[in-house]
Amino acid sequence: MKRYPIKLAAKPAWWHVRLPEIRRQLSTMRHCRVEKLLASKELYAVFFQEKEFPKPEVRWPAAASSANPNAFKTSGMDPQCLMLIAGVHGAEAEGVAAVMNLLQLLETGKDLRGCERPALLSLLRAYRIVFIPCCNPDGRAISPDHLQGVSKEDFPRISQGIWQNGETISWAQSKEFFPLPMDRVAFPGGYPNRDGYNIMHDCAPGKVYTREAAAILELTERVQPDLFLNLHSQQGESILGRPSTFDYKRNIIRGRRLSEQVFRALRKHQLPALKPSGNSQSLNLNTAAVMLTRTLAMTYESTTDCGLTFNQILESHYVMLETVLASGQKKIFAARR
Numbered sequence: 001m002k003r004y005p006i007k008l009a010a011k012p013a014w015w016h017v018r019l020p021e022i023r024r025q026l027s028t029m030r031h032c033r034v035e036k037l038l039a040s041k042e043l044y045a046v047f048f049q050e051k052e053f054p055k056p057e058v059r060w061p062a063a064a065s066s067a068n069p070n071a072f073k074t075s076g077m078d079p080q081c082l083m084l085i086a087g088v089h090g091a092e093a094e095g096v097a098a099v100m101n102l103l104q105l106l107e108t109g110k111d112l113r114g115c116e117r118p119a120l121l122s123l124l125r126a127y128r129i130v131f132i133p134c135c136n137p138d139g140r141a142i143s144p145d146h147l148q149g150v151s152k153e154d155f156p157r158i159s160q161g162i163w164q165n166g167e168t169i170s171w172a173q174s175k176e177f178f179p180l181p182m183d184r185v186a187f188p189g190g191y192p193n194r195d196g197y198n199i200m201h202d203c204a205p206g207k208v209y210t211r212e213a214a215a216i217l218e219l220t221e222r223v224q225p226d227l228f229l230n231l232h233s234q235q236g237e238s239i240l241g242r243p244s245t246f247d248y249k250r251n252i253i254r255g256r257r258l259s260e261q262v263f264r265a266l267r268k269h270q271l272p273a274l275k276p277s278g279n280s281q282s283l284n285l286n287t288a289a290v291m292l293t294r295t296l297a298m299t300y301e302s303t304t305d306c307g308l309t310f311n312q313i314l315e316s317h318y319v320m321l322e323t324v325l326a327s328g329q330k331k332i333f334a335a336r337r
């Protein structure tokens, strides 16, 4: 399958979002551990500030109903674990670029632009961190480097795809098919994997169809994250989405506060931010991560455009992360008792 044909502004050299760029950068890194999660796909996990801890004798759902819910959390809280994943929807490259810059910042003290960010770096160093730079390599391989300057008409065609009769598969319509019937599409979009499955939404317990989601969830259970942050993008303003109503009450309260804090921080930095409101009833990869580990799981939707430069899109990720990680230093993300 070929990349979506569209002429867009050239990306800066530091915007690493292509699979060979990711592979190359990871191969140069020495202060972390890189693990390939699937033999057949370029699905990598990168570990910084790893620590050893005993394998729990119980899974979270059982521990949760026991007298000692912390029996699962053998990694303890010192430090907490941040699991930061990007590119679950392969067309959404902004989070991938942000993760690659964070990796470089942790590796060398400077991001891929050569910029220092001491406050963010010291916050990152206060956590155990597990990154997955690109959760959907299939979708990434056929998607543009970014979505700046893309028209309202092209946006869903790049992301959700095109039917064989030339009609656009809309965002909501794409969710009517698991998998997308590949024999009926001219272009599948970068949203699903190469088999047409949506890694984010095909996560019902007992039958997880994508090997990507299964590998991500296996890793989630293994590393016991306190915060599971899932980086996506959308055409509108940026938002750290509120947790779904299908979550622990304390997660919902904590998540809503964080969402509000990020909104204020982005506005303060004159970055486009959507005011958090409403109650999402999503059931997705985040819900599965919560059910496995009782983590606080949240999705950040970065704007793909809003007139921002590449630098400003990266900056908005930095501001979001600084806000969230500073909050985690004051109060743990997910109290399991």
Ligand SMILES: [Zn+2]
Pocket: 089, 092, 232, 233
């Ligand atoms: Zn998405």
